[in-house]
Amino acid sequence: MLIRLIYASTAQDGVDLAEFKRILLQAQANNQQRDFTGMLAFNSKIFLQALEGSRDQVNALYGKLIRDPRHHTVTMLGYREIGERQWADWSMGFAAPKAENRTLFLKYSQQSIFNPYGMTAEAVEKMLIDLTQTVIALGEPAPAAAASPTPARPAFSTPPGK
Numbered sequence: 001m002l003i004r005l006i007y008a009s010t011a012q013d014g015v016d017l018a019e020f021k022r023i024l025l026q027a028q029a030n031n032q033q034r035d036f037t038g039m040l041a042f043n044s045k046i047f048l049q050a051l052e053g054s055r056d057q058v059n060a061l062y063g064k065l066i067r068d069p070r071h072h073t074v075t076m077l078g079y080r081e082i083g084e085r086q087w088a089d090w091s092m093g094f095a096a097p098k099a100e101n102r103t104l105f106l107k108y109s110q111q112s113i114f115n116p117y118g119m120t121a122e123a124v125e126k127m128l129i130d131l132t133q134t135v136i137a138l139g140e141p142a143p144a145a146a147a148s149p150t151p152a153r154p155a156f157s158t159p160p161g162k
């Protein structure tokens with residue numbers, strides 16, 4: 001059975017870009033081995049992450065995540081059974097919500113800033129899906145077609161080669 005869990009958390013003081021890259025690389029390496037997929041949005045302060053995988057594994061990972069000292073105020077926003085993965089081709093995609101995404105924040109919340117804590121599960125899920133499109137628009141090649149045997153691969157918001 002597949003589960004999609006979505007949570008928000010706040011980066012611990014001192015989590016800089018280098019630390020964030022370590023988190024992302026660790027997530028991508030682990031997830032590829034354990035058949036997790038998902039998307040991580042981070043604006044230098046707040047994380048919003050969707051995790052897809054088997055129920056047992058998602059629960060176990062969430063148990064580790066809430067004890068990770070690199071973030072705090074870990075708040076589960078959504079947890080539901082899904083028939084198919086939204087991010088089947090992403091071991092852990094990365095989107096960087098920015099002030100330019102104002103329209104997107106207004107579309108799904110009462111504020112024009114990235115603040116997932118106050119949003120419904122449905123709204124954060126849709127916002128993450130829209131943010132995925134932003135990542136691709138920023139220069140990532142489009143994810144391989146669903147039928148492709150290509151394994152889930154890392155994704156960055158910067159154009160390849162940078």
Ligand SMILES: Cc1cc2nc3c(=O)[nH]c(=O)nc-3n(C[C@H](O)[C@H](O)[C@H](O)COP(=O)(O)O)c2cc1C
Nearest residue numbers: 023026027028030031047049064065068070071092
């Ligand atoms: C914001 C954030 C997101 C994370 N995402 C993942 C993830 O998707 N997969 C993962 O295995 N670990 C993730 N981690 C790291 C876990 O908290 C934990 O350190 C890691 O799973 C332990 O790996 P190990 O079981 O190989 O020791 C994340 C940590 C943070 C702070």
